[in-house]
Amino acid sequence: MIDIVGNRKWFFLISICLLVPGIISMLAFGFKLGIDFSSGTVMTLRFSQQVEQGVLRQQMAQLGYDDATIQKTSEGDFLVRTRDINSDEKVALIDGLEKGLNTDVTIRDLETVSPVVASEVARNAAIAVLVASIFMILYIAFAFRHMPSPFKWGFSAVIALLHDVLIVMGIFSILGWLIGYQVDSMFIVAMLTIVGFAINNTCVVYDRIRENVRKGISRDFAVTVNSSILETIARCVNTSLVVILTGLALFLFGGVTIQQFIMALLVGVLVGIYDSIFVAGPLLVLWDRGLKTESKAA
Amino acid sequence: MKTSDTLLLLFIAVLVGFSIWAIVPLEGDRFGRQGLTLGLDLKGGAYLVYEADLSKKDPSQTVDQVMTSVLNKIERRANAFGVKEPIIQRQGENRILVQLPGEKNVDEAKKLIGQVALLEFKETTTDISGQPQTDDKGEYIWTIATGVGSDGQTKELTGKYLKPNSRVELKSNTNEPEVAFEWNDEGAILFEQITKRNINKPLGIFLDGQLISYPTVRAVIKSAGIIEGMDMKEAQNLAIQLNSGSLDVPLTVILEQTVDATLGADSIKKSVVAGAIGIILVILFMILYYRMAGVVAALALIIYGIILTAIFKLVPVTLTMAGIAAGVVSIGMAVDANILIFERMKEELRAGRTMGAAVDAGFNRAWLAIRDSNVTTFIACIVLFWFGDTFGAFMVKGFALTLFIGVALSMFTAITVSRLLLSLTARAVKNTWLYGVKA
Numbered sequence A: 001m002i003d004i005v006g007n008r009k010w011f012f013l014i015s016i017c018l019l020v021p022g023i024i025s026m027l028a029f030g031f032k033l034g035i036d037f038s039s040g041t042v043m044t045l046r047f048s049q050q051v052e053q054g055v056l057r058q059q060m061a062q063l064g065y066d067d068a069t070i071q072k073t074s075e076g077d078f079l080v081r082t083r084d085i086n087s088d089e090k091v092a093l094i095d096g097l098e099k100g101l102n103t104d105v106t107i108r109d110l111e112t113v114s115p116v117v118a119s120e121v122a123r124n125a126a127i128a129v130l131v132a133s134i135f136m137i138l139y140i141a142f143a144f145r146h147m148p149s150p151f152k153w154g155f156s157a158v159i160a161l162l163h164d165v166l167i168v169m170g171i172f173s174i175l176g177w178l179i180g181y182q183v184d185s186m187f188i189v190a191m192l193t194i195v196g197f198a199i200n201n202t203c204v205v206y207d208r209i210r211e212n213v214r215k216g217i218s219r220d221f222a223v224t225v226n227s228s229i230l231e232t233i234a235r236c237v238n239t240s241l242v243v244i245l246t247g248l249a250l251f252l253f254g255g256v257t258i259q260q261f262i263m264a265l266l267v268g269v270l271v272g273i274y275d276s277i278f279v280a281g282p283l284l285v286l287w288d289r290g291l292k293t294e295s296k297a298a
Numbered sequence B: 001m002k003t004s005d006t007l008l009l010l011f012i013a014v015l016v017g018f019s020i021w022a023i024v025p026l027e028g029d030r031f032g033r034q035g036l037t038l039g040l041d042l043k044g045g046a047y048l049v050y051e052a053d054l055s056k057k058d059p060s061q062t063v064d065q066v067m068t069s070v071l072n073k074i075e076r077r078a079n080a081f082g083v084k085e086p087i088i089q090r091q092g093e094n095r096i097l098v099q100l101p102g103e104k105n106v107d108e109a110k111k112l113i114g115q116v117a118l119l120e121f122k123e124t125t126t127d128i129s130g131q132p133q134t135d136d137k138g139e140y141i142w143t144i145a146t147g148v149g150s151d152g153q154t155k156e157l158t159g160k161y162l163k164p165n166s167r168v169e170l171k172s173n174t175n176e177p178e179v180a181f182e183w184n185d186e187g188a189i190l191f192e193q194i195t196k197r198n199i200n201k202p203l204g205i206f207l208d209g210q211l212i213s214y215p216t217v218r219a220v221i222k223s224a225g226i227i228e229g230m231d232m233k234e235a236q237n238l239a240i241q242l243n244s245g246s247l248d249v250p251l252t253v254i255l256e257q258t259v260d261a262t263l264g265a266d267s268i269k270k271s272v273v274a275g276a277i278g279i280i281l282v283i284l285f286m287i288l289y290y291r292m293a294g295v296v297a298a299l300a301l302i303i304y305g306i307i308l309t310a311i312f313k314l315v316p317v318t319l320t321m322a323g324i325a326a327g328v329v330s331i332g333m334a335v336d337a338n339i340l341i342f343e344r345m346k347e348e349l350r351a352g353r354t355m356g357a358a359v360d361a362g363f364n365r366a367w368l369a370i371r372d373s374n375v376t377t378f379i380a381c382i383v384l385f386w387f388g389d390t391f392g393a394f395m396v397k398g399f400a401l402t403l404f405i406g407v408a409l410s411m412f413t414a415i416t417v418s419r420l421l422l423s424l425t426a427r428a429v430k431n432t433w434l435y436g437v438k439a
Helices: A008-029 A053-062 A087-101 A115-143 A150-179 A185-215 A221-253 A259-297 B003-023 B063-081 B106-114 B185-197 B232-244 B261-290 B292-314 B321-350 B355-391 B394-428
Strands: A040-047 A069-072 A078-082 A105-113 B045-052 B087-091 B095-101 B119-124 B142-144 B146-148 B154-156 B167-170 B177-182 B203-207 B210-213 B224-227 B251-259
Touching: A008 A150, A008 A259, A040 A087, A053 A069, A053 A078, A053 A087, A087 A105, A087 B106, A105 A115, A105 B261, A115 A150, A115 A185, A115 B251, A115 B355, A150 A185, A150 A259, A185 A221, A185 A259, A185 B321, A185 B355, A185 B394, A221 A259, A221 B261, A221 B321, A259 B321, B003 B292, B003 B394, B045 B063, B045 B106, B063 B087, B063 B095, B063 B106, B063 B232, B095 B106, B106 B232, B106 B251, B119 B185, B146 B185, B167 B232, B177 B232, B251 B261, B261 B292, B261 B321, B292 B321, B292 B394, B321 B355, B321 B394, B355 B394
Parallel strands: none
Antiparallel strands: A040 A078, A040 A105, A069 A078, A105 B251, B045 B095, B045 B251, B087 B095, B119 B142, B119 B203, B146 B154, B167 B177, B177 B224, B203 B210
16 A cells, blocks of 8 residues: 555655745745736737837837836737836827837737726735635534544645645746746636635545544554545546646647636646645644644643 | 436436527527627627726715716717627726727727716907907917806806707818707807807817817807817717716726737637537546546536536626636536546445445435535635626636536536436446446
């Protein structure tokens, strides 16, 4: 039998290796915030003639947008982000680009968020995350109410969740300065969905542990947990695999509009698999052992 | 076959039959719904949030009165501009959400809708000899034109005394556009006094403080007039604005999302391709891994997809890119229920139970896990839907709603379709290898 619980310190070590670079990146660089959190205008521009990114940057600078960020999309369009501009400024900008680069410009999509809205969105997103977290913790407490010590189970589940969330946030912080991935309200949506998924997986594992404890398959809690994990492994991996298959199809063929969102989901689901197999269960054992040593000491 | 199974089979057959009828053809009319309702990101259009400057409101009016009036005027303008099915809603105290689905001329529509469009008439100040005064640059010095109304009060002449029947006409000799307007009774009284004292002098016509034209008054005019000095589009917009009335307070755009229709069409094509590839991959995986049970899951998945599409069309649920992503995630959830049942079933078979008993036990035990595990997703969806409007992105609400419907439906198909199909197959095919268990 594969001993996951026995080797838990190695798996915790892997978790720490995944966590630390992300946390350092978050502390040092923070996130690249989307315009819905930090205000600004983002446009996807399509040019009738091929335009070099450097030339476009130069032209933007000449028009007074020297702090604009410019990215080329996989479809050959340009994603241009500036401070928030109004209709007249936009018309002047497009006009200036058309004349300066001698090409037709179409705005494929445009999003403008003013600073007033941005600060509200950031605040509301924080409230939403808080509210969702409270309800999910209440739910976890409810789900494990029949356990001998519901607090232990609930708390372990929450730590496992925080582990997932922190890893995904860390990866997005790193992707932010590597390839310009942004944290925006859709990222928050992805995170809440991931949390839903992860709780889902953790519930299935814990549910099995609870069942096996009742059946009394072993006196040793660690052994019970280990065989419960092994019994549910196929289910956890397969379910997540299905989401990964469809998500990957969307990521590769679904266009750029929701690529970052899908990326957040995919990373989250992958981390979720790891968490439900190697972290959530072993955490319970760690907690259990800790309590026992404590009670012995007392 | 048990009676309950027969009834269930009948129910599912009717439900699937009804769903197919509802969605084939997709564009066909069913209960007044034609095709799927697409969001702005898929069909193109604009999503605008305006903020009203309530500090500029008439103190005698309440905030609600002002906002209702502004909303009505915007609605009239959008309709007159020719936007199909505009959505205009008040958000919070001083915000107005305007959605213009499918609109191509977003810039123009935005200007038309959000402009205060206060029409004012101003007369020149005159020197001692009665001639119009000019400033250093040789421009007239304007002052608001007033007259004494029917109630003896002095009133400023503005667009609010116009009848709502202004229209664009072409000047007979030059074919230039002009807006013809008519005064109501009160306006006529004021206009008569003003034109009388300004004969042979210019009369300035201002829109939101900008001088549009200053024709010279040739005769005393009572009831009607024209405004010139604009191109065709400006004239058309002005006519619409004069007829809807000027907005009670100035508006500024604080949030805008505009999507070009071609990008929307691209997105639809791409997500259809991606969705199809995703579903094929999932079906392949399920059949390879779970064999016979995988076939059952694939069938259940197809039925799930048919019912989901019918719900999307009939409710109707507005589909966005995020909604499609939610649909894809919900496929995972739908298959998850099947996987939970199958894994349980395999264990029961390994434990040496008969096919029928394994299906029943597998289902009964898995059901608790299916139910519990979806609760958290529901919580996330409800919170997201609740906060969706304040998130600034219309994507959020669409994602939450679609995921909620998808997960709820997946639970439903798990307890009906999967269970029934599995127990029917279990009766027909007894080879345990086909269910992924060594005989």
